[in-house]
Amino acid sequence: MSAEARGWSISRWLTLLAVTEAVLLLAALVGGGIAMSNLTDARNRLLDVIAPQRLGALQLSTALLNQETGVRGYQLGRQPDFLTPYTDGVRAQADAVAQLRQYGATPGTQIGEDLDAVLRAASAWQATVAPTIAPGAAPVTPAQVDRSRTRFEEVRKALDAQIAHLSAIRDTGRVDLDAAASFLTAMLVAVAVLVVLLFMVLFLGLRQVITRPILRLAGEVRHVADQDVRRPVNGGGPREIAQLGADVEAMRQRILDEVAELERAHAMLDRRTRELERSNADLEQFAYVASHDLQEPLRKVASFCQLLQRRYQGLLDERGEQYIEYAVDGAKRMQVLINDLLAFSRVGRKPGEHVVADAGRLVDDALANLEVALSLSGGKVDRGELPEVRVEPALMTAVFQNLIGNALKFKGETPPEVRVAADRDGDDWVFTVSDNGIGIDAEYAERVFALFQRLHTRSAYPGTGIGLALCRRIVEYHGGRIWLDTEAEGTTFRFTIPAGEDNGDA
Template structure:
């Protein structure tokens, strides 16, 4: 319709121009004519017709513009509704996603964390129920497996603790029995043994040489056996007291202890012609009685197990190594085979017969017990082959121990 109106207007304009405008424009100026007046009259009709066509076109354009405005407004309203609907859908979807995450991930994680905190607070029997997505269920399952294993380990530890308590009670009872045995050995056994030793010695003095050789030999056996039994009992008592009776730790000058030891062994040192040299010894926190026993056994063994026809040469060395002191007693004696390096520290383990070297086989076992009681170790140095080297360590301050027993205090009378 718009194109038809435009074509009609263009046709009316063209007709008016051909009939009126161009002929008038082509007439010479200043020469009006009756024909020109007639064309003007006809041109007015054509121009009116043109005006009517243009007015119709304007009306139609206004109607089209109004419809276009209405269509645009309707389209904008539709667009706004669409955008609003999309925004609402986005908000709803976001809420749904958030709630789904909360229920599917956040809530299971919070529950898992709560269960883990409950277990961490000591309630190891609290179960963990895996929930949520597959990954969270797998994680919950792993934690539940760990909890069950921890419960098993705790049950085993509790069972071990109960067994350890029972063993500790047995050990206390055994220690009490050992203390009672030590008391009996030091009182009830010593007196009969002294009587046996005394009367056999009286027999030896009074009837020695009056009986036959066989009787004299029997008396000698009895006297020697009684003396060795008394020595063995005393050594056993000393061994049992290590770490049980003597535990008065104090500052001890090992140099002074060594001087007292050499004085106590002066007879055997003088008889053997032993030459003893010593490095400067430190002052440690230790039990003075046990230190005397340690030096006396080590120096006494070095003097005793000498080579025939050769004077003992003994050297005591000392060197600090951090929180430990390393000592060594080196001699030129008969030595110890490497295969017996561990055996010599076992109680009653002798490498020689009692006729060859006197002793009870307790000395080095007692040294080992004393050294370990003071936080050290003792061993035979296998690298030294010109005799024997007993090396050991002592802590500057011995470790704390729970051993604190004493001899029974009840009054007893000797038999």
């Protein structure tokens, strides 16, 4: 195969193969059509021309024999009824002659000349016997009988010659029919052989031109994918396959570049991971210091300030007592802030065991922790049937406690009413904590979940501003999300928890 031919496109190769097959098949079909036409012509000539001619000749022979029989009977018996075969034979002769003329016994043809010879002989015989069968004719003489017999022998000879010629024509027609049938059979065999050869050529051609280059390219790609990604990929064969090989090679180069970039990124990620591990170790140390070393001085400050307050109560002026009260309150708030920050930092850092827990029981635990706040606010908490979820019970209890605690704290003029419910939404449980409190404007829907973000002063509503941030971190740690429903009355928080396959429905 030349280099130019190897550079052909697949469509060009397919066009070449299709045109070649079409030409060969068309030639085979033309030959088959000619063979079928010859067979049809031979069959039609034998059945529609030669057979009716022989039948007409036989009918003519029978008609003349009947005439001779009638004449002979009348000559012997002289009864008019004996001439009936003769008169019927004359009519049958006319019909047979008409049929032969219709099927080609015309002057200038072999069967036409045979027919004319028969008619001449018949006319001569009829002219000889006519005086003997005329009304009132004298009895026939032996000489007339001999003359009639001699004339009819000539009629017989003419009929035999006609029948012999028609038989020869019939035999020739049969030979032509057999030859046409054999030719058609040969053409069908040739078409079948040609179709098989064409399919073989098509198979071998497609295999050589398309299949082998594709398999070779696939082998190179497989070798690159399984063993050596740095080995070049070379595509050959038709233009499309060569272009595909070039595209694969370009993709391999791009993958190598991306792998190199990914390796650099992994190296950087490993370095950042080690730095993060060191930072986490520092945070662990900081948390230890914050939980032990910082709280101990705060406890001492708060304790001694309280001792000063009790010992010198009434001895100091109002401003001095106010200063001591400020110091005690600041120390206590610092302790609460440190505890809240430690709780926020521990979420997800030391994960505990996730177990299937009844959310209703977790809400009850949260209400037990809020028993004092619930009593002071005069509020009421109503919960529906809650499902079982796979969570860390302590963390999820903290979520319910913070949300319900906020509802009790940010109440309106009427006693707070809190509703806890859950609904199934696809693969998640959607929990809702709603109240009839003062509500939150839609513009603060995201701000309330940030650390230390407060919408009110500490004098109006106590707190550190960490509760909702802690709720978001716990919910996201469990694979869910939390948001403020700004369209509901009062304040409504919703959060999702994935519903595992082993979680029961409400």
